[in-house]
Amino acid sequence: MNALHEQFIAEARELIHQATDDLIAVEREGFAPERIDRVFRAFHTLKGSAGVVELPAMGVTLHAAEDLLAAIHAGKLEASPAIIDQALACLDQVARWVDDFEAGASLPPHAGEEARAMAGALRHLLSPTETEAPAGSDREVSATATAGAPPAWVSRLIESQRRQITGHIDDARGDLVAFSYEPDRGCFFNGDDPLQLIRQVPGLLALQVDAREPWPALAELDPFACNLRLQGIATGRHAELANIFRLVPDQVRIVDVPLAAARRDQERDAGESDAAGLVRAVLAEQRQVLLVADQDEDISGRLGAAARAAANALRYGLRPDLAEDIERAGVAALSARSAAALLSALEQALAALVGDAPAGDSGLAVASGPARAQEPERPASRALRVDEVKIDALVNLAGELIVAKNGIAHLAKRLQDEVGDHDLARAVRREHDTIERLAGEMHAAILQLRMVPVAQVFRSFPRLVRDMSQRLEKKVRLVTHGETTESDKAVVDRLFEPLLHLVRNALDHGIESPEQRRSAGKDEGATITMQASRVGDRLVVEVVDDGRGIDPAIVRRRARERGIIADDELAALPDEQVIDLIFSAGFSTVAEVSDISGRGVGMDVVRATVERIGGRASVMSRLGAGTTVRLDLPMNIAVSRIMVVEAGGQMFGIPMDAVTETVRLGRERISRIKNNDGFVLRDRVVPICSLAELMKLPAAPTPAADTRLVLVTEISGKVTALEVDAIQDRLEVVLKPLQGLLANARGYAGTTLLGDGRVLLVLDLKEVLQ
């Protein structure tokens, strides 16, 4: 994977996201030219990049989408839900290809077929106006008055005649008109002189005369069969041209070319060669269909469809002559109830197209060279794209520096205790403080590099909510707040899965059907809010719905059925704590498994995922009014605050976020409950567990003093006192995951280096206390 490919992948993903957002916005808020324009640009840029990294399948697909969008922009088509669906599906397809490309530096073997299918589907949406209407119909007369992208043939014409028309474009004397005139083959017999018509065109700027079909050898040339295509650009008015060509409306197309489009056309590159490839592909596909279908009983339907598809493709490819041949052959085939005639016509058309291709392609390659160089200035992003690995290396280095700094504190202590040089110890401590400050600032600055806005996660959701609410036939609006809130990339990256689950849950279980909402006196359209905010050094993300809320009675019943907790415990729990049981493993409030959220992962996974990165998940709900799930997360997970404790003669690190307080207990406060020690803390019985015992270490000889030291911890709502022999230190450390043989050891969150070079094991209390 080279830099160009990496760049392409990153850029493609951004463009896909942006286009998706804009498409959804168009659907939600209606047509806005600048929005369609942005979507068009995104598709266009994607197509261009796909060309650069040589992914023709992607190019063909995007080209088809681009044409569709151009038609919308020009007002020829309305941005119907079907079109938006298809455009989104196209983006999905492209996103999958980008993934494939990233994985294997190429597209999967079936990409060509997928591209054809997708392009076909997109063209199908375009066809009612673009490919089926006769050329030069009134539609085109009015269509291009706006600054939409001109049809491909116009672009090509402008490009090839640039020299002739540049002066005019620069003078900006008014809009241009482009025409493409393909005289009937028999026109000479009818006494027509096509050039005579063109002589009358006012303000002609450029004329291009070429062959529709490749010239045969002179011996085979029929001098009285017109094989010409005359295309030109003029400053005249559309109506004037229409009047000149009034007797041959079926042979001419007239398109307004706003100056803006003529200039912008510098951006458009070799779309036409894609189009030629597409036409060939469509034809080849029809041939395939017919070859297979010949044994089929119901061949007439297929014949008609194949002939139509091929003819449309050829018209799109500006080969109406071949399209007619195909249609004639289609009729013949239908009456004969045999595909033979159509098949041979397809073969001929394919042969004719192949003959065309080289000339067209090479011409375009030349034309597109400068065009790409002149790609207009996009608002240049001032951001650097840096590989995450490099940043992580920096984070690690800064972490090491902090650890090394801890070593200096250790040195100062030794100076004081062992050497007894207080002055030197104080001086070293001062230096230590300076280095500590600088290292801390540097570490913070580097961590800042890893900070990304939660928008990165939020941005996938509008699409998701749209699709799911459609499937569930619920009306749901997604509102997001605080997208710019930043957090460490590691946190943000891990947010997606829990949020996805929460939003799915809200859509599937939380939000009622429109009828239910109406009868409950609520607005039919429900709202799901995703909000992120910074509270102290924590990131709080909430998913709020205004649905039916969680019924504590149902939760109780379910918890009892599933045996989540003991009956007496359950009876004692207040309602607010009952709904917290939805986070328990094996709990699901909807009996039937739905395809939206019932995939065997429950809310317990949400809580587990969040806790793994040092976060907490909680739920609040009011019956009938809605549910709020709150994820309280650390801003970054690169540095953890730990407490160094001693137990059974060994040192352990314990994450501070699990420890609520440390208590020194006199013997009289400890009571034996069943076969476990416990004590009462603020009217609550807290069991005492010995860390040494938990870690299967020999218990240290009971200290002389009659007190015992415990850390009160709260994990998943359970309060436990953890007995230790001593508390050594509080540190900020960089946790490293266990590696090698220890990688799968349970009970450890990771390791860190102490100031004196020893390795400290940091415990995962949740696992230890289980």
Added chain:
Amino acid sequence: MSVRRDDGGTTILLVGKCPVEDAEPLLQLLQATPGAPLDWTKCSHLHTAVLQVILAGRPALIGPCGDPWVEQWVAANLL
């Protein structure tokens, strides 16, 4: 006859108004003497059918075309 060979017989001439009927004789001349240049300086009007034969045969042209409109707009297509 507005299409013919010059006196030396090496060059094909288009003279005056060249109507649709000239297409076929021009085609025959081009076939008979491949490589013969075509002089259209005396051609005052060119019919599309004749132009088509020129486009298909691509003889070396001796210009400029006597029809200024053709010279201005069409000749560039024959370069």
